[in-house]
Amino acid sequence: MEINFVRVSQKKFKGKPNMGAYEKVYPNFKWEDVHDEVEWFDGGKLNQAYNTIDKHRNTWRKNKVALYWEGDDGSTKKFTFLEMSNLSNKFANVLKSNGIKKGDRIFIFLSRIPENYISFLGILKMGGIAGTMFAAFGPEAVKDRLLDSDAVAVVTDVKLKPRIDQVRKDLPSLKHVFVVGGKDLKKESGELSFDEELAKASRDFEVEKMNPDDVAFMQYTSGSTGKPKGVMHTHGGMAQQHITAKWVLDLKDEDIYWCTSDPGWITGIIYTILGAWSNGVSQLIFDGRFDPDRWYSLIEKYQVNVWYTAPTALRMLMSSGEDVPKKYNMKSLRHICSVGEPLNPEPIRWAHKVFGLWVHDTWWQTETGSMLICNYPKMDMKVGYMGKPFPGITASIRDENGNEVKPGVEGDLCLQPGWPSMFNGVWKNEEKYKSYLKNGWYVTGDKAKMDPDGYFIYVGRGDDVIKTAGERVGPFEIESVLIEHPAVAEAGVIGKPDPEGIRGEIIKAFLVLRKGHTPSKELEDDIRKFIKTRLAGHMYPKEIEFRDTLPRTQSGKIMRRVLKAQELGLPTGDLSTIEK
Numbered sequence: 001m002e003i004n005f006v007r008v009s010q011k012k013f014k015g016k017p018n019m020g021a022y023e024k025v026y027p028n029f030k031w032e033d034v035h036d037e038v039e040w041f042d043g044g045k046l047n048q049a050y051n052t053i054d055k056h057r058n059t060w061r062k063n064k065v066a067l068y069w070e071g072d073d074g075s076t077k078k079f080t081f082l083e084m085s086n087l088s089n090k091f092a093n094v095l096k097s098n099g100i101k102k103g104d105r106i107f108i109f110l111s112r113i114p115e116n117y118i119s120f121l122g123i124l125k126m127g128g129i130a131g132t133m134f135a136a137f138g139p140e141a142v143k144d145r146l147l148d149s150d151a152v153a154v155v156t157d158v159k160l161k162p163r164i165d166q167v168r169k170d171l172p173s174l175k176h177v178f179v180v181g182g183k184d185l186k187k188e189s190g191e192l193s194f195d196e197e198l199a200k201a202s203r204d205f206e207v208e209k210m211n212p213d214d215v216a217f218m219q220y221t222s223g224s225t226g227k228p229k230g231v232m233h234t235h236g237g238m239a240q241q242h243i244t245a246k247w248v249l250d251l252k253d254e255d256i257y258w259c260t261s262d263p264g265w266i267t268g269i270i271y272t273i274l275g276a277w278s279n280g281v282s283q284l285i286f287d288g289r290f291d292p293d294r295w296y297s298l299i300e301k302y303q304v305n306v307w308y309t310a311p312t313a314l315r316m317l318m319s320s321g322e323d324v325p326k327k328y329n330m331k332s333l334r335h336i337c338s339v340g341e342p343l344n345p346e347p348i349r350w351a352h353k354v355f356g357l358w359v360h361d362t363w364w365q366t367e368t369g370s371m372l373i374c375n376y377p378k379m380d381m382k383v384g385y386m387g388k389p390f391p392g393i394t395a396s397i398r399d400e401n402g403n404e405v406k407p408g409v410e411g412d413l414c415l416q417p418g419w420p421s422m423f424n425g426v427w428k429n430e431e432k433y434k435s436y437l438k439n440g441w442y443v444t445g446d447k448a449k450m451d452p453d454g455y456f457i458y459v460g461r462g463d464d465v466i467k468t469a470g471e472r473v474g475p476f477e478i479e480s481v482l483i484e485h486p487a488v489a490e491a492g493v494i495g496k497p498d499p500e501g502i503r504g505e506i507i508k509a510f511l512v513l514r515k516g517h518t519p520s521k522e523l524e525d526d527i528r529k530f531i532k533t534r535l536a537g538h539m540y541p542k543e544i545e546f547r548d549t550l551p552r553t554q555s556g557k558i559m560r561r562v563l564k565a566q567e568l569g570l571p572t573g574d575l576s577t578i579e580k
């Protein structure tokens with residue numbers, strides 16, 4: 001498809017942006033310039049949770065609403081910065097009084113309820129390492145993360161706890177299970193009521209003073225091989241998370257901000273919890289399902305000004321028609337940003353028609369810890385492009401030998417390592433961490449091009465990683481569960497363009513059945529259910545194809561690229577290593 005790229009002048013950007021003109025800011029920027037955007041303790045120490053919430057309690061923002069919360073059923077709650085500070089202090093005390101120490105891993109398995117955010121901040125305050133898990137995860141996905149991280153505690157609620165119970169016997173390190181709303185809990189198994197513990201705890205807590213390279217949280221993410229890996233992020237990422245939220249999202253004190261991501265994913269951590277609150281903004285958190293009417297009505301009801309969402313969500317809104325948004329007054333919106341997958345020009349144009357605003361695309365990854373290539377309020381935008389590197393970031397397109405290629409030529413999107421929010425390790429997997437760095441560059445795994453004006457455009461993943469509805473899914477994780485199904489002998493999983501044009505890619509599984517099993521619609525459905533209940537809804541293969549054999553290398557590795565080429569009718573490339 002030939003895309004007609006349009007250059008959009010930013011002269012009409014609403015209000016005075018926080019960031020100056022890109023051409024002036026980028027060349028002179030040094031990370032030291034934003035050092036004072038963070039509050040430091042003596043000796044170069046800091047704490048991300050202090051910078052996110054506590055620093056506001058001694059200012060006029062003390063009684064400002066930090067969180068407007070709304071549940072799926074329409075119930076609402078609100079919390080001021082002071083309340084968030086006190087509640088997270090309480091949870092930090094609870095953790096300590098239960099013998100949990102600095103450096104211990106404490107995971108959160110909750111939907112977007114206020115306790116999720118309170119727990120995250122409490123963990124960081126006492127120097128623990130927080131991990132989040134998407135509430136749609138099944139027992140297998142939960143087990144993988146808790147086991148690999150040797151988590152000592154998990155925070156969950158009555159609804160989700162049964163999924164932990166199913167795998168508890170396989171988790172010897174897990175000592176405490178804090179249950180929101182929990183009653184009649186098994187104390188002997190370390191089950192504690194989150195609410196009762198919090199009620200008993202003091203609201204005074206002195207935050208742990210951390211080194212910039214101390215790990216604050218880890219986020220499990222998928223690659224093309226192996227199970228998801230724990231990407232580690234440090235307290236020192238704060239300055240960059242703060243300044244990107246300030247400059248790219250353009251957050252201002254009078255704003256109501258809504259980020260639709262879940263803290264189970266990196267965007268929900270960095271731009272709901274950290275960067276947003278560090279800027280002192282009041283934000284909406286909606287703990288409910290996607291529904292066009294509901295989403296538009298939330299923008300109207302809360303008078304949302306700045307909205308950070310994803311291309312799939314925009315495409316879903318677009319496909320629900322133009323009459324739905326007409327029912328609502330969404331004039332409050334002044335800035336929309338997007339992340340997670342390629343933002344094609346069509347939803348950008350649609351959003352311009354409906355909201356009168358150009359959606360600003362931002363590119364980053366779990367590993368980068370903050371936005372790195374973006375469109376800025378005061379930089380003319382090319383519709384369909386990811387934008388230009390954030391000040392302090394050097395991006396480059398390189399060939400497989402590590403040489404920079406000319407503008408317009410496709411290559412690996414690489415970044416000069418060393419930006420403050422860059423991950424500083426992969427949990428218990430030094431080798432994996434090192435594999436990201438080649439010839440002195442951080443290799444992102446994305447294929448991209450740069451045009452002669454320095455704008456970057458996304459081409460696709462360079463590996464087998466699947467992006468479905470903005471979620472990053474590793475084929476290996478799905479294949480591993482597929483072959484546990486009693487009828488499945490072999491499995492190869494790929495991503496292919498969504499025929500409906502909504503979700504970016506969909507997941508397709510190629511399966512070889514065990515002897516005695518024959519393909520059928522019922523079997524397909526049973527296999528899908530098997531994945532949904534063990535991993536997560538977004539990981540199930542929408543398409544299943546049964547085969548007699550799968551292409552494998554001589555060493556036995558399934559050649560997903562061959563499956564993909566066959567599926568898309570493309571040349572299969574070099575097959576010299578294929579098993580004969």
Ligand code: WT7
Nearest residue numbers: 339340341342343362363364365366446458472
């Ligand atoms: C991958 C990272 C960090 C935000 C959520 C995703 C793809 C991300 C864009 C964009 C095209 C994008 C890339 C990247 N991606 N943003 N603006 N345009 N592709 O984080 O789950 O770690 O996934 O998402 O392929 O490598 P993630």
